[in-house]
Amino acid sequence: MKFAIITLTLAMVGGVLAAGDPTLLPNTTYELLQGWEKGRKFWFYTFNVTQLPDSVTTPPAVAPTVPIYKFVREASDDYHNTTQASVIDFIPGDVGYSDLWQVVKVVVPANLPVVTSYDSLAMLVANKTVTLVETQTYVNCPVVGANSTLGNPDDAVFTGGYYKGFNASWFDFGPNPNGNMTAPLYHVLTPTVVPITDSVPGDSDYTAFWNIFIYNASTSTTNFTSVSQIPNPTYAKVIANCPIVKIDAAVATTTPTPTPTSSSAAALLPSGLLTITVMMILGMTLNF
Secondary structure: OOOOOOOOOOOEEOOEEOOOOHHHOOOOEEOOEEEEEOOEEEEEOOOOEEEOOOOOOOOOOEOOOEEEEEEEOOOOOOOOOOOOOEEEOOOOOOOOOOOEEEEEEEEOOOOOOOOOOHHHHHHHHHOOOOEEEEEEEEEEOOEEOOOOEEOOHHHOEEEEEEEOOEEEEEEEOOEOOOOOEOEEEEEEEOOOEEEEEOOOOOOOOOOOEEEEEEEEOOOOOOOOOOHHHOOOOEEEEEEEEOOEEEEOOOOOOOOOOOEOOOHHHHOOOOHHHHHHHHHHHHOOOEEO
């Protein structure tokens, strides 16, 4: 079993994640992490983490989204049947970035030159050269460094498109089940970290976009493998993209091997520090 609990890996400029140039995004190997659902093991990846404002008191039912533009000849065409690579206008570090993209079809005429930025697209829309058709399809496509890899490369398609005239790269996990909906994921601090959820792929309420809760069990001897074992968790006010890609068929009969973390992350911290602790546990990109 392999875990990756690391400090935040950010392309930093003046202490802020670098925006505006996808070539500055770090090249990362995203390893599979293990969690639990009703006594069964599952494996997942962690990508972008969005911090919510302090004013948020209730976990949002929907995740933030941004548009991804897919170029087609007819409005009725499948969005996979495109005339060119997709265009996006957000990457990690940009205000408003999200791994969850709402598909917008761009209906284009024949022989249209390749469009490589949203600004160029907006001009074509303004002069009525192309037409936009908004869909209710939301795809999970975390934007990453051009040489990034997955622990299991077969878990998603590595592809890309254009961002402000640059080439950008992302993993395409396909449509997110339940569109832009969220679900709870619990991090039990034991003092190691045990990720636990109550919904996995195939369940009617599964989604890859999770409201993260923390439960401090640093002095407990319980082997946590189910949500039913977690009383009164604390909402961390973050949404994380953690697609589950593999689930054990049977309930485990062995003692859980949780995700390790530092002793400092084992304590339930005040609001601001709790958020930082969650980011260290997730070990991925923070987006404000």
